[in-house]
Amino acid sequence: MESLADAGTLLAHLALLSLVSVGGAHAVFPDIFRLVVTERGWMTGTEFATLVALSQAAPGPNVLVIALIGQRVGGAALGVAALVAFCLPSSVIAWFAARAHFRAAGTRLTRAIRNGFAPVTVGVVLASGFILATGAGPQGWIYTIAIVSTVLASVTRLHPLWLIVAGAVVGALA
Amino acid sequence: MAPSSPPTPRELFLAFLSVGISGFGGVLPYARRQLVDRKRWITDGEMTEMLSLAQLLPGPNIVNVAIMLGTRSCGALGAVAGVLGLMLVPLVLFLVLGAIYQQFAEVPWLKGAFAGVGAAAAGLILSVGIRFAHALKPRGWVIALGVASFAAIAFARLPLPLVVIALAPLGVWIAWRRDS
Numbered sequence: 001m002e003s004l005a006d007a008g009t010l011l012a013h014l015a016l017l018s019l020v021s022v023g024g025a026h027a028v029f030p031d032i033f034r035l036v037v038t039e040r041g042w043m044t045g046t047e048f049a050t051l052v053a054l055s056q057a058a059p060g061p062n063v064l065v066i067a068l069i070g071q072r073v074g075g076a077a078l079g080v081a082a083l084v085a086f087c088l089p090s091s092v093i094a095w096f097a098a099r100a101h102f103r104a105a106g107t108r109l110t111r112a113i114r115n116g117f118a119p120v121t122v123g124v125v126l127a128s129g130f131i132l133a134t135g136a137g138p139q140g141w142i143y144t145i146a147i148v149s150t151v152l153a154s155v156t157r158l159h160p161l162w163l164i165v166a167g168a169v170v171g172a173l174a
Numbered sequence: 175m176a177p178s179s180p181p182t183p184r185e186l187f188l189a190f191l192s193v194g195i196s197g198f199g200g201v202l203p204y205a206r207r208q209l210v211d212r213k214r215w216i217t218d219g220e221m222t223e224m225l226s227l228a229q230l231l232p233g234p235n236i237v238n239v240a241i242m243l244g245t246r247s248c249g250a251l252g253a254v255a256g257v258l259g260l261m262l263v264p265l266v267l268f269l270v271l272g273a274i275y276q277q278f279a280e281v282p283w284l285k286g287a288f289a290g291v292g293a294a295a296a297g298l299i300l301s302v303g304i305r306f307a308h309a310l311k312p313r314g315w316v317i318a319l320g321v322a323s324f325a326a327i328a329f330a331r332l333p334l335p336l337v338v339i340a341l342a343p344l345g346v347w348i349a350w351r352r353d354s
Contacts, residue, residue, distance in 0.1 A: 020335045022342075024234040026299055030327050031334040046289060047279075051272070053291035056298060058271055060194050060264025061201050063234035067265055068272045076269045083265065087257070090233025091241055095253055097231055098242040111353055114230055116345030119316045120338060121229065122306045123323025129300030130328040133293060142293045149297025154304045163294045171290020172283045 006040070007074050011085040014066065018089040023121045025063040025086070026128045032069065033131060042073045045135040052132055057164050063087065141174045180247040181215055183255035189213055190240055190259030195267075201236050201260075209243065216243065236260065315348050 013035050017028045029052065036042045043051075051072060055065035063086070070082025133146035149163045181189065193205045202225075209215050216224070221239075228238035240260050244252030278284055310316050319341060326337045 017334070019232055020338050021232045021234075022338065023229065024236075026302070028334055030331070034331070034333065046285075046292075049292035049296070050275075050279075050285075050288040053288055053295045054271060054275060055268065056295035057291055058264070058268060059196060060268065061234055061236050061260060063237065064261070064264055064268045067268055071269055071272045072276070076273070079269055079272070080265070083261070087233065087237060087261075090231065091237060091253075091257065094228070094231050094233055094238040094241040095245055095250065097227065098245040098253075101227055101242075102246055108350065108353055112346050112350035114226060115349035115353070116347065117230055117342050118306075118310055118345075119319040120323045120341045120345055122303055122310060123320040123325075124327060124334065124337070125306060126300060126303035126320075127324045127327035129296050129298075129303055130324070132299060133296035135292075139289075142289060145290055145293035146297045146300070149294040150300040150304070151297075153298050153301030160298050163298060164291055167290035167292075167294025168287040169290070171293070172287035174286050174290070 006042075007078050007081070009040075010035070010070065010073055010078070011081055014070075014082055014086040015089050018086050019093070021086070021090055022117060023125050025065060027121070027124045029128045030131050032066075033135065036069060036073065037135075043069075047072065049132055049135045053164075053167075056160070057168075139174070141170065145170055181213065181252070183244070183248055183251045185213075186240075186244055186247065186252050187255040187259035189215075190256045191263060193236075194260040194262075194264045205236055205239065215247070315345075319345050319348075 014032075017031055021028045033045070033048055037045050037048050048069075051068040052065055055062050055068060058064075064083065066086045067079040067083040069079075071079030073082075129150070133143065145167050149167060152158055153160065153163060189208055190205075193201055193208050196204045206218075206221055210218055210221055224239050224242045225235060227242065228235040231238050237257055237260065240256030241253040244250075244254070244256040246252075275288075307320065310320070323337060323341055326332045326341070327334065
């Protein structure tokens with residue numbers, strides 16, 4: 001974190017991403033990663049993946065990872081500001097949409113939007129997981145954890161916390 | 175199940191507070207349990223409908239659900255109460271955890287542990303994508319659009335807004351043409 005301009009860049013970027021964050025924070029991880037790691041170098045890819053991990057391990061909505069990213073870049077105040085910047089624009093849209101939706105629903109256009117967006121959303125979420133898995137580190141055991149976690153979370157009803165704990169234990173011993 | 179009367183902003187705040195502090199690795203299951211099973215403010219069908227719309231809109235799904243339920247129950251004040259209830263306590267907890275983590279970030283076994291957690295979390299996200307994919311109808315254009323979105327971001331590393339602006343209207347157009 002070098003200056004107020006950096007804080008402004010982060011907040012403006014988050015506010016813009018908020019408008020296209022269909023699928024939630026996961027969907028915009030690749031783009032946040034691009035800004036804070038690849039372009040600006042405010043943190044390493046491993047640090048980024050770690051903050052995401054921390055947000056998965058702690059109770060609460062996963063979107064709070066945005067606050068962790070802001071905090072890592074410029075302290076707790078920027079963390080809170082980052083969360084507001086990321087949540088406010090989409091929330092205003094959601095509020096208007098909710099009002100419109102409860103008045104009129106089930107038209108051909110709403111169906112087309114729902115069905116047309118769905119595959120893009122799925123692709124985006126999968127890409128987020130892929131980028132996080134490859135960003136977590138180059139070691140083979142990291143990919144092993146990611147693959148085992150993917151399989152177990154997909155085919156079992158195992159509580160996610162067990163996978164998080166197992167990942168932590170394996171990582172600490174590796 | 176007879177639905178109970180619409181919640182007040184205070185009730186929404188407290189209900190989402192309990193959802194926010196209990197959800198490890200995603201709060202959605204906890205939200206469903208609280209809103210549908212315990213409070214009976216909405217049915218499973220209404221929850222599904224709100225969630226569909228939430229997934230369609232930008233923003234975190236659970237935040238959008240809180241806004242929709244709040245708006246429907248008691249207007250903008252209800253929406254604000256739900257979102258604040260969801261966020262306030264976990265936000266403080268997260269900032270404390272983030273600060274503590276930065277103190278100990280260089281301890282080797284802790285770095286390893288967090289890398290392991292990161293990998294497991296990546297797997298959780300991939301499994302969410304897989305579960306979403308299962309819910310889609312396996313039409314050719316659906317698969318092509320999903321694969322194109324994945325490749326554009328995971329391999330070509332294109333910015334998300336560009337990918338969404340390019341591919342989502344295409345999907346809507348195809349879905350519109352096929353729905354008659």
